[in-house]
Amino acid sequence: MNTSYSISTSASESFEETTRRVLSFYKELPFNYRQSTEEHVQKIKSRDSTAVYPVLQTLLGGANPSVLEIGCGVGGMANAIAYHHSCPVTAIDFNPVVIERAREVSALLGANVHFEQANLFEYEPNQRADLVISLGVLHHTPDCHAALRRVMNGFVADRGHVFIGLYHKYGREPFLQYFEDLKRDGASDEDLLKAARKLGMGTDDVHVMSWFRDQVLHPHETQHTLEEILPILDECGFRLSSTSINRFGKFSSHQELIREEKKYAEISRERLRQSSYFPGFFVILAQKN
Numbered sequence: 001m002n003t004s005y006s007i008s009t010s011a012s013e014s015f016e017e018t019t020r021r022v023l024s025f026y027k028e029l030p031f032n033y034r035q036s037t038e039e040h041v042q043k044i045k046s047r048d049s050t051a052v053y054p055v056l057q058t059l060l061g062g063a064n065p066s067v068l069e070i071g072c073g074v075g076g077m078a079n080a081i082a083y084h085h086s087c088p089v090t091a092i093d094f095n096p097v098v099i100e101r102a103r104e105v106s107a108l109l110g111a112n113v114h115f116e117q118a119n120l121f122e123y124e125p126n127q128r129a130d131l132v133i134s135l136g137v138l139h140h141t142p143d144c145h146a147a148l149r150r151v152m153n154g155f156v157a158d159r160g161h162v163f164i165g166l167y168h169k170y171g172r173e174p175f176l177q178y179f180e181d182l183k184r185d186g187a188s189d190e191d192l193l194k195a196a197r198k199l200g201m202g203t204d205d206v207h208v209m210s211w212f213r214d215q216v217l218h219p220h221e222t223q224h225t226l227e228e229i230l231p232i233l234d235e236c237g238f239r240l241s242s243t244s245i246n247r248f249g250k251f252s253s254h255q256e257l258i259r260e261e262k263k264y265a266e267i268s269r270e271r272l273r274q275s276s277y278f279p280g281f282f283v284i285l286a287q288k289n
Contacts (some may be wrong), residue, residue: 065130071137075102082111128157135165152236171264172280
């Protein structure tokens, strides 16, 4: 579902043009980038980034599942999984800058990750994975729905899982509107950066800038809802297992979750009133039938 905030891609812009524009933007400064390789290594050693997702840790604690990450960026999640869980991981990204950094980090960690530069719409895995992860990536593609179908239909083994994170329509819009209003009132990029810092995006200059550019100056993104994604899961033969919308708890029906996700807009507005960063992001775990 494209919203009014996806207008950074014009109606006349082609799939390939959008892809090139997004790639050019993130080659200049990738998301979640740190000043040195060593900083990435220390971050991974000191904290298992899967810890914020208990359901993901449960899957990784199984019978040594094969893992594929789509849009791995600088390799934070892929390297953390290999380092902390000893699972074999393959990770792809279309940006050569992040693949280079991810490989450097992996070598210093001694992590078992195969990093490959590839476009998800063209990538053909040697075998399908037990767990396919894609966090904060598919909404930057020219067609998020097509990307979802590609991931689920092309990369997941039978009885395997997908773990996908997307910008949420209701949760994201207040954040985007806040910065659109600042731009309309004549705020410069420097002014916007100051506003982002006040929301608590961090202190490290390089890392903060990478987040600011991704969150505020992004060249293209779309926002989505669980209600919109559920029919695609069904179409591709997947069953929703859990979601961050109800904090990965049990649910009695999809309608219960749909009612819950509509509260995201007010949560986002309240966070803004508190000068607190709220990305407006949701995650789903689904299993292939």
